[in-house]
Amino acid sequence: MDRRPAHLNRTGLVLLGLVLTLLGAAALARGLGLFGDDRASAPLLSGQVHRYVDDHSWFWPAVTAAAIVLALLGLAWLLAQGRSAKLAALSLEPDGAGGTTRLPAKAVTEALESEIEDYPGVRSARARLLGTSRHPELRLKVAYSGRADLPDLRRRIADEALRRLCTALERDRVRATVRLRLVPGDRL
Structure with missing residues (x-):
């Protein structure tokens, strides 16, 4: 039996879970002041990032398009999990x-x-x-x-x-x- 798709699913989900867990832990640590009180109360995005976004009108439509593509890929993956190779x-x-x-x-x-x-x-x-x-x-x-x-x-x-x-x-x-x-x- 070919177990590669199941192995790839598990590996991908473990890696995604680790990345999201690390990002969440870092955000929580910053919010709790573990990187210093000044960083805990500082804005997440710097003024330079705000200026970049304000100067480029394509930024938010590009972010929206990327989010839609990711959502569609996730939906396709989810639908593929429900399909069976069982022969009717x-x-x-x-x-x-x-x-x-x-x-x-x-x-x-x-x-x-x-x-x-x-x-x-x-x-x-x-x-x-x-x-x-x-x-x-x-x-x-x-x-x-x-x-x-x-x-x-x-x-x-x-x-x-x-x-x-x-x-x-x-x-x-x-x-x-x-x-x-x-x-x-x-x-x-």
């Missing part, structure tokens, strides 16, 4: 000229989950199809108990369940990430 349906015909058969991804994943949950020692299975119809990717999480034969479970998932999935999707291969998790309880 699969088209089974590679050539749409003869019609299109759409298979709901939920039907495929439910059948796969049901099959794997019938294997001995499996407590639960959760599957998701991601990507595109042409290149679907499977994310499979299987929770198993201590009484499951792990090598046999892995073999059955690879040789039976995933092979049936490929046949159902009319694909030679489907990229899959399988996560197996041992759950406490009924040991041998």
Whole structure:
């Protein structure tokens, strides 16, 4: 699974949080007089900055435009967080000229989950199809108990369940990430 977007999000948010925290702490320290009482009561912007702003009529429109661009970028980032790469349906015909058969991804994943949950020692299975119809990717999480034969479970998932999935999707291969998790309880 490609974790780069999540890593970039976390890194960007941590850096932004650190910068804002440092700026806020510096402003608070100045306001409390930690840099001297004269600085605490002095205006934040000097007279030179005020003169610059007064002499350049483009300054406030430029600041407004920059704020709008930043707000739009933030909104686009926020909307991107809500989008999922989850596949809703699969088209089974590679050539749409003869019609299109759409298979709901939920039907495929439910059948796969049901099959794997019938294997001995499996407590639960959760599957998701991601990507595109042409290149679907499977994310499979299987929770198993201590009484499951792990090598046999892995073999059955690879040789039976995933092979049936490929046949159902009319694909030679489907990229899959399988996560197996041992759950406490009924040991041998």
